[in-house]
Amino acid sequence: MVKSLVLLVLFSYSLVAEEVIGLDNDIQSVVVKDDPVTEKIKGFLCPQTYTQNKDFINAIFDPKSAFYKNDRVDSVKVIQTLQDNGLLDLFFDKPQEIRLDFRTNGSPIFFVKIISDTLTALGYYKYVTVASTRDATEFIWSVNLTSEYATDPLILQKELKKKSCEIVDIQRTNAKEWSYLIDISNAKLNVEQLEDGKPLTLKRSLYEQWLDISKIKTLMIKSSHRNHWYPYIAYYDSSLHLLKVIKKDIVHGAIELKMPKNSVYMKISDLYTLKNIKDEMIFYPEGSR
Structure with a gap:
């Protein structure tokens, strides 16, 4: 009888222990997701730069509500703030091959003409089309070019505004790969x-x-x-x-x-x-x- 009671207690303890361990594992598996502005900042910076300057970044991006436009993170404003505070370096030690993806939901022919004129205005006379895809919602034109620096999103935005276009979103895969979502609904050639x-x-x-x-x-x-x-x-x-x-x-x-x-x-x-x-x-x- 005593032996059975001891075994019952040990079994109950084992169940409780498993529940606690399981709870701990669940707690450890929960990852606190960053707010959209912080996610965008991390996307533009290397992890080391972000970690070393986290407190400063939090200060210059306070309040984060100021970095939204039409319910989306204002990527151009985020990049401008990073550049103004010396946190985003677009230059390379030597010329590198860069990939730029331009995305829109407008006319592909018109879009390619606008982007081609824009690249020429920025001094990019030699680039190669590496891909162009279209589905029900989006057209993507991808080009490769060689440069000593990544395309400055602020200068790109300034040139696109001359054609009544607007950068909606910017994504950075790495230092040499950038993607731009561009609204051309009011676009016109700058002629x-x-x-x-x-x-x-x-x-x-x-x-x-x-x-x-x-x-x-x-x-x-x-x-x-x-x-x-x-x-x-x-x-x-x-x-x-x-x-x-x-x-x-x-x-x-x-x-x-x-x-x-x-x-x-x-x-x-x-x-x-x-x-x-x-x-x-x-x-x-x-x-x-």
Whole structure:
């Protein structure tokens, strides 16, 4: 009887011990999740930098409620605060290959043109498309480029604003891989806009000339006598879908054009080579749409 009682006590103790151990394991398995702003900060910094400056970071990001925009963490403001306080270094010891993923839910053709123009404006003339994917919700264009520093998100945002675009979110996989979610719902090309009765002179360019023709009906283009221009003119709608192309296989000193319906942008080039355009071209727009 006594032996049975002892065994019962030991068994009960064993059950209690297992419950306590199980509870301890559950407590240990609970991980306190950081708030969204802190998660974003950690994503932009290496662990050592964050750990060494944790108290300072908490101070400069107080209150964290100031780092939200439209119910999302304002990634650009977070990066600006880190840079202003010397916590985010974008430079490398030597040139490195960088991958940039650009994401949007807008028109892929228009998006690639906007990002291409933006990269060129930032001095990135040589980059390679490594991937482009599209699903029901998003289009992603990925490029590789070589640089001595990672693309500065603040300068990128400034250039995108010229095209009425906005960076919605930024993610950093590592120092050489960044991802940008960009809103292009109000986007437009950052090009000269033609208006009725206001002539425009364009100097020689190494690249095709783009113009906003959304406000005019007709256009006279006069080419300098120093040019040997074989007109190549393309019309596009607001999303850069091609509407019409004009090709002329003889040299033109002038050409008169009627703007197609729904045309918003015009690209002016040469049928053979831009070396044929050695001097200025003057545009005389007429009529209002």
